[in-house]
Amino acid sequence: MSHTELRSLTGLFTTMFIMGLSFGLAFPAIAIRLEIAGEAPIMIGAVAAMASVAILLVADKVPAFQQRFGLLPVFIGALIASSLIYLSMTQAEGLIAWFVLIFAVGAVNTVPWIMGEAWLNAVVKAGHRGRFMAIYAGIWGLGMALGPQLMVLLGPEGDGPFWVAGMAYGLAAIFIFIFRRGAPDLNEEQKSDAPKKAVGAFAMIKLMPVVVIYSLAGGLAENIIYAMTPVYSLEMGFGAAFAANMITAFAFGGIVLQYAVGWASDRFSPRPVMAILLLVGGGMAALLPMVGSNLVLALLLCFLFGGMAMSIYTLTITLIGHGIARRHLPAAHSLMVIAYTAGGLVGPWSAGAVVQFISAPSMFYLIAILFGACFLLSLAPFGKQPVAAELAESSG
Structure with a gap:
């Protein structure tokens, strides 16, 4: 792994921490907000499940999307979209709005989840993958663990968690752009051949x-x-x-x-x-x-x-x-x-x-x-x- 590729992982690891932190920050705040609004527990659970439903529906489409537009444009675009969705949560009113927003945040976050793992596996060679994957997962887990504590500091009843999550995703997009050199080209093995349809999951x-x-x-x-x-x-x-x-x-x-x-x-x-x-x-x-x-x-x-x-x-x-x-x-x-x-x-x-x-x-x-x-x-x-x-x- 070259020095440039290693530097690119700085942006990737920062992004994974921000994603974990934002999930741990925003999702409990959403549940508390809906509980305060008097929504039934089953409906609160259904809203939370929308993220998983979106992942199941979208994940198989990501390879073709990446093959058409490239790793970095897709990755950065998803981070910017996530930032806008979290900021939109400050204006959300009513259960339908939350269903739509949670589905949307699950869908767009599927892209950096999948592409982040592919990025790491493409850059890190055998003999080091296990440790780098462990760092990657640990950083995500640390963000998830700190998110609820930050939510308590910001106050779950207000819009603070959503403002912070939205701005954090914007910062993540900037980090990926700054450290873009060294990001892998996942399509390079196909460039000498006729264009091929991406393999579906x-x-x-x-x-x-x-x-x-x-x-x-x-x-x-x-x-x-x-x-x-x-x-x-x-x-x-x-x-x-x-x-x-x-x-x-x-x-x-x-x-x-x-x-x-x-x-x-x-x-x-x-x-x-x-x-x-x-x-x-x-x-x-x-x-x-x-x-x-x-x-x-x-x-x-x-x-x-x-x-x-x-x-x-x-x-x-x-x-x-x-x-x-x-x-x-x-x-x-x-x-x-x-x-x-x-x-x-x-x-x-x-x-x-x-x-x-x-x-x-x-x-x-x-x-x-x-x-x-x-x-x-x-x-x-x-x-x-x-x-x-x-x-x-x-x-x-």
Whole structure:
């Protein structure tokens, strides 16, 4: 990786922090605003879900969009559009407006999410990808963790969170423009050929089904943790404070341990590290209900489990970088985003079902079973080559 390419990552990492911070800042503020307005909880949840619906609808279109206009114009354009949408939230009135705005912000943010991952995988070479991906994910997670605290300082009832998010996205667009030199050309391998239609995300499922399952599992586990841990704690009689401490430990583990997992994947190869991650993560999930209300043990397990569970997706996109040609990266990352988002939608619902019809601890056993199945999948013959040879990288 050249010095210019390394400098370009400054703009990319800054943008990821701003995106995480803005999500953590604006989305809780929207929920509080709608609650104060007297909207029903089910409608507040439906508004929040619009972002995920938009991602599922838009992600498959991003590769063709990038191929036509190029990485930087699409990336910067999406950041500017996001800035305008967040600023528009200061004028939002009525439930319909919030449905439209949240759908819009989910749609345009799909672009930098997908293209940011593709950018990183195209620039960083094997032997360093795991650590850079871990830094990338950790920066996003740090922004998400700080967002709610900033919301409290600004006041969730006013327009402050939306002004800050909008201006922050504008700043991100400036950073990307300043550090644009070194950004990869994801279409360079096709320039000597006749123009080709970009590969769609869904067309790649049959070429890397194992990686898709890993991404789905990562999205499912992470969203169960954040959405359903309060339900688990209250059902068990541990209280809301216990749940808050658990979630904090999960998040802290995810931020702190990602780099260690990334280092291991660089040192020993991502595939065996993924197998160990799934095995240990599944074990941690199974052990969690057994410690009951012992706060010290619960927080220790939550910290370790958070590191395992939240590294699944990061390691998945590292696997992609090790096996896919640069020209296929937009479609591959589109598919990963779709799978992760689908897991995020299915996870809380499935966890809620097992809590209601079986028991509260069953939500963690559900994760343990899923991780165990993925572990066995990683040992199967087709699991040893996560990405088909047809997609093999030709540029390192």
